[in-house]
Amino acid sequence: MGGKAAKAASPRTARRSIDWDALVGAALRVRDRAHAPYSGFRVGAALLGAGGRVYTGCNVENSSYGLSLCAERCAVACAVADGEQAFRALAIATQSEPPAPSCGACRQVLAEFAPKLPILLVNPAGVCVRTSLDRLLPMAFGLRDP
16 A cells, blocks of 8 residues: 655755655645545645655545545655655645645654655645645654653
8 A cells, every 4th residue: 555656866966956846746646546435535645755765655545434544654654664764855735725734643653754844735726835844743742752
């Protein structure tokens, strides 16, 4: 159920700038693969690893709703399985207007790896909202907490 990893131009180039157009395109494409028969709400995520690779994920719903997997956590799991645990940027594609941010569970999982992660929320109509994880989840629980 993982996402797909795609190579960036080069790790050296990836460190200098973020290709938001490529991340948005990947998030929109993977959104179309979502399994959302219950809510009809498809989500795609494209996560840029520190090494320059892009990891994608889509939401996978289940009739037992608690077993559903969000797109963002799917992308994180794919990256971690590939050995990546440092992230530089995230694009999240939804169909809502304005584009919807991550749920609280996804925010907390992302905060484990990149508490200040830049995020771009997008929809197929081209609406974009720039934010960051620390703005979406101030005072996240982390390793420094008991």
